[in-house]
Amino acid sequence: MSASAFNLKDYLASHTRKVEQAxxxxxxxxxxxxxxxxxxxxxxxxxxGKRLRPILALAAAEACGGKIExxxxxxxxxxxxxxYSLIHDDLPCMDDDDMRRGVPTCHVVYxxxxxxxxxxxxxxxxxxxxxxxxxxxxxSTAAMVSELAHTSGSRWLIGGQVLDLECEGDPSKxxxxxxxxxxxAKTSALLTTSLRLGAMAANASTRELxxxxxxxxxxxxxxxxxxxxxxxxxxxxxxxxxxxxxxxxGKATYPAIHGMEKSKKEAARLTRKALDALIVFKEKGxxxxxxxxxxxxxxx
Amino acid sequence: MSASAFNLKDYLASHTRKVEQAxxxxxxxxxxxxxxxxxxxxxxxxxxGKRLRPILALAAAEACGGKIExxxxxxxxxxxxxxYSLIHDDLPCMDDDDMRRGVPTCHVVYxxxxxxxxxxxxxxxxxxxxxxxxxxxxxSTAAMVSELAHTSGSRWLIGGQVLDLECEGDPSKxxxxxxxxxxxAKTSALLTTSLRLGAMAANASTRELxxxxxxxxxxxxxxxxxxxxxxxxxxxxxxxxxxxxxxxxGKATYPAIHGMEKSKKEAARLTRKALDALIVFKEKGxxxxxxxxxxxxxxx
Numbered sequence: 001m002s003a004s005a006f007n008l009k010d011y012l013a014s015h016t017r018k019v020e021q022a023x024x025x026x027x028x029x030x031x032x033x034x035x036x037x038x039x040x041x042x043x044x045x046x047x048x049g050k051r052l053r054p055i056l057a058l059a060a061a062e063a064c065g066g067k068i069e070x071x072x073x074x075x076x077x078x079x080x081x082x083x084y085s086l087i088h089d090d091l092p093c094m095d096d097d098d099m100r101r102g103v104p105t106c107h108v109v110y111x112x113x114x115x116x117x118x119x120x121x122x123x124x125x126x127x128x129x130x131x132x133x134x135x136x137x138x139x140s141t142a143a144m145v146s147e148l149a150h151t152s153g154s155r156w157l158i159g160g161q162v163l164d165l166e167c168e169g170d171p172s173k174x175x176x177x178x179x180x181x182x183x184x185a186k187t188s189a190l191l192t193t194s195l196r197l198g199a200m201a202a203n204a205s206t207r208e209l210x211x212x213x214x215x216x217x218x219x220x221x222x223x224x225x226x227x228x229x230x231x232x233x234x235x236x237x238x239x240x241x242x243x244x245x246x247x248x249x250g251k252a253t254y255p256a257i258h259g260m261e262k263s264k265k266e267a268a269r270l271t272r273k274a275l276d277a278l279i280v281f282k283e284k285g286x287x288x289x290x291x292x293x294x295x296x297x298x299x300x
Numbered sequence: 301m302s303a304s305a306f307n308l309k310d311y312l313a314s315h316t317r318k319v320e321q322a323x324x325x326x327x328x329x330x331x332x333x334x335x336x337x338x339x340x341x342x343x344x345x346x347x348x349g350k351r352l353r354p355i356l357a358l359a360a361a362e363a364c365g366g367k368i369e370x371x372x373x374x375x376x377x378x379x380x381x382x383x384y385s386l387i388h389d390d391l392p393c394m395d396d397d398d399m400r401r402g403v404p405t406c407h408v409v410y411x412x413x414x415x416x417x418x419x420x421x422x423x424x425x426x427x428x429x430x431x432x433x434x435x436x437x438x439x440s441t442a443a444m445v446s447e448l449a450h451t452s453g454s455r456w457l458i459g460g461q462v463l464d465l466e467c468e469g470d471p472s473k474x475x476x477x478x479x480x481x482x483x484x485a486k487t488s489a490l491l492t493t494s495l496r497l498g499a500m501a502a503n504a505s506t507r508e509l510x511x512x513x514x515x516x517x518x519x520x521x522x523x524x525x526x527x528x529x530x531x532x533x534x535x536x537x538x539x540x541x542x543x544x545x546x547x548x549x550g551k552a553t554y555p556a557i558h559g560m561e562k563s564k565k566e567a568a569r570l571t572r573k574a575l576d577a578l579i580v581f582k583e584k585g586x587x588x589x590x591x592x593x594x595x596x597x598x599x600x
Contacts, residue, residue, distance in 0.1 A: 005382035028454060034462040037454050066367045090419065091414035093392075113465055116416070117458050120388065120423065124453035129444040141442035145431040154337050155329060158417050162334040165413055299498035 008290045011056065017067070017080060019054040020046075022072040023079060026129055040110040040118035040126075045079070048101040052077040052295075057198030059288050061214050063281045066202020073133045074197035080126035082154050082190060087119035089161070119257065123152070136203035144200055151193040160185025167252060174252035180221070188220025195217050207280060215288065216275040222270035222296050228253035229300045231264055241245040264300060308590045313353065315368070320355040322372040323379060326429055340410040340418035341425075344387050345379070347403040352595075353490060357498030359588050360512050363581045366502020370398025371588035373433045374444065374497035376479035380426035380451050382490060387419035389461070413500045423452070436503035442499055451493040460485025467552060474552035480521070495597075498521060514577040515588065522596050529563055529600045564600060571596040 027045060028215060032038045054075030061071035086288040090097040098108050107115035130148050135141040151157060163182050168175045174182075195212040204212070231246045232255050246253045254263040274292050278285040313378050326344060332338045354375030361371035390397040390405040391412060398408050407415035430448050435441040451457060467473045474482075493514040504512070529545045534553050546553045554563040574592050578585040 012563050032455070034454075034466065035461050036466070037459060037462040041454065065336060088416060091393075092415065093416060114462065116388060116391065116393060118463055120420075121454035121458045123420065123423055124458065127535065128449035128453055131442045131449060133442075135442070141440070142431045142435070145427060145442070145445050147432060149424050149428035154334075154341065154421035155332070156301070158421045158424065159334050159337060162337040162417055166334065190579060191476075224315070 002008045006286050010288075011290070012288055015055045016051050017024050018068060018072065019075055019079070021113040022053075022076050026073075026076045026291060027125070030205070036110060036176060037115055037118060037121060040106055040114050041122055041271060043109055044106045044118065045083050045122070047084065047103040049079070051079065053082050053194040056194045056199075056216075056288075056291065059291060060204075061202040063212070063278075063284045063288050064202035064204040064208050065284065066200045066204075071198040071201040072147075073129050074194075075199050077126040077130040077148060078190060078194040078197065080122045080129065080156070081148065084122035084126070085157060085161075087115055087122070091115060094161075094165075099181070100155040105300045111249065126152075130197070133175030133201060136200065138203050138205075138289075139200035144197055146195055147193055147200070151189045156185050156189040160187075160189070171250050171252035171256065174257070174298050176257050179252055179257060183221055183224040184217065186219045187224055191220045192216030211277045215274050215292065218270045218274035218277065219292055219295060222267050222274060225254045225263055225267040225270070226296065226298055229267065230253055230298065232256075232260070233300070267296075267300065306586050306590060308535050308587075311587055315355045315358050318368060318372065319351045319359070319375055319379070320515045322376050323354075325371075326376045327425070332390040336410060336414055337395060337418060337421060338405055340414045341408055341422055344418065345383050345422070347530045348401040349379070349383065351379065353494040356491060356494040356516075356588075356591065359502075359591060360498030360504075361502040363512070363578075363584045363588050364502035364504040364508050365584065366498075366504075371498040374448075374494075374501050377403030377426040377430040377448060378490060378494040379424045379499065380429065381448065381457070384419040384422035384426070385457060385461075387415055387422070391415060394461075394465075413585050426452075430497070433501060436500065438503050439500035439506075444497055447493055447496055447500070451489045455581045456485045456489040460487075460489070470551035471550055471556065474557070476557050479552055479554065479557060483521050483524040484517065487524050490539045490596070491520045495547050511580045515537040515574050515592065516578065518570045518574035519592055519595060520565050522574060525554045525563055525567040525570070526596065526598055526600050528555055529560065529567065530598065532556075532560070533600070567596075567600065 022146060023045060027042055028038045030039050030042055057078060058068050061068065070233065086100065087106045090100060091107055097105055099105060106118055110118065126148065127145060131141060133141055133144055135144065139216050145284050160182050161268050164186060167178070192213055195216045196209060199209050199212050211213040228246065231243060232253065234243055254266065258266065274296065278289050281288070323345060327342055328338045330339050330342055355376040357371050357378060358368050359366065386400065387406045389395050390400060391407055395403055399405060406418055410418065426448065428443060430444050433441055433444055435444065460482050462479065464486060467478070492513055495516045497511060499512050501510050528546065531543060531555065534543055553564065558566065558599060574596065575589060578589050
């Protein structure tokens with residue numbers, strides 16, 4: 001894969017800018033009544049997110065020969081789902097987090113009730129936005145709505161959170177299959193759907209859609225395993241956050257279940273699998289290849 | 301409107317049965333993983349709701365010459381949205397209600413985190429179900445998704461809850477326009493969308509859709525005004541719940557803002573408006589006419 005002319009930093013900067021513009025356009029203004037609700041929605045939506053999911057949607061559309069503009073609605077929709085899930089995750093009855101990326105969380109600023117409702121409203125907005133996409137020859141708008149609803153629902157995103165809550169503080173409940181299931185549901189599913197919706201917006205072939213599904217699942221899983229490894233092996237200084245937190249909080253991790261050597265091998269295998277899945281796109285897959293390496297080529 | 305052969309009790313019984321069957325079929329079983337999540341979703345979904353919104357969807361479809369079967373997916377979808385909003389409304393950070401219709405609320409049985417997530421999952425399921433509808437000649441599936449998403453979102457259902465929270469305990473914040481806005485957003489909007497989605501599923505004409513919109517808005521508003529009047533005038537025994545609760549909790553009501561006489565006149569005017577809107581359906585509107593009278597012909 002030729003990448004001589006490709007600059008990931010520039011790519012991320014330009015695509016982030018387009019995502020920010022589209023989100024700003026697609027969220028009601030702060031002055032829309034009720035103002036406190038729309039302020040709360042915007043507070044969390046513009047709180048420094050990396051926009052990984054929408055950028056994956058745009059990159060997938062490009063890999064399938066489509067234009068960025070065709071994938072902006074799905075890109076905004078997946079970011080609405082991601083942000084709503086973070087707002088609800090941070091609530092006192094869930095993880096009870098006061099800060100996220102150095103910014104006070106939604107309920108700290110606007111109160112629990114408004115935060116709960118801001119999350120609910122972002123979920124509804126996600127479906128309002130995806131329903132505005134005209135669809136393509138191979139994929140109807142309804143198919144895109146189904147993809148987003150299924151991934152957001154009780155079997156995937158929300159199911160994963162429930163499984164994770166069940167196992168919290170009791171790693172004995174978590175075997176290898178369960179841990180994989182949690183990672184697939186909580187992380188891989190929405191990454192994969194972001195890629196798939198971008199591809200659908202670009203009228204992808206079945207082969208392209210399958211390749212992106214494989215890339216998304218392997219990338220999400222590898223990313224989580226690498227996170228687990230780094231938490232156990234790196235210094236807090238190098239991580240940029242408290243190291244060894246998983247062991248201290250009794251969290252089930254890949255190294256704890258499979259051992260360090262096997263975990264590293266699995267991370268490497270999944271990274272290869274993810275990047276190999278992109279071969280079908282040839283040069284058009286360059287951006288995704290770089291994003292994949294950026295996420296997975298960490299020093300573990 | 302001829303109604304000699306019409307029996308509302310039988311109609312409600314038979315239609316409720318079809319709604320219950322469809323909901324049972326369309327919700328994942330209790331054993332679906334994660335079981336606690338699907339149990340929580342089913343706990344609230346089958347906790348004795350009257351199924352008013354899905355029955356309105358079916359009745360609207362019939363009024364437009366369609367079959368019940370064509371409207372079962374929208375019927376289930378609006379009930380998912382209604383149930384999710386009740387689960388979130390009952391949470392400690394919102395109304396903090398332990399019981400609803402004599403049954404412990406979702407968070408009392410399953411804990412706050414699972415109740416929050418069960419509500420989230422029912423919202424996602426609503427969109428998964430409506431996306432399965434094939435659409436009709438005049439209305440695409442996307443149009444049906446948009447209708448549901450817009451009504452569930454920050455401008456209507458959720459917006460109304462936020463406005464209501466803002467005004468709670470401080471009726472001085474509520475003028476006549478604001479009170480009407482809250483009732484339209486919190487009650488009329490989802491009733492109207494239930495009717496509209498049923499009509500869209502039956503490929504309604506523009507005129508039929510407009511008539512149902514008028515019927516839904518007027519019915520929802522009249523219903524709330526009558527509720528306010530009864531709370532102020534009836535005994536607790538007759539109401540079947542604590543009377544005078546609105547005044548005691550400092551809630552803004554129609555009689556408090558407009559006076560009792562004007563409120564009664566407005567309720568009567570809106571009731572007439574609602575029933576008059578059904579004239580376009582001739583005999584096919586009999587069921588809706590009876591449901592409207594059942595909701596609004598109360599002794600106020």
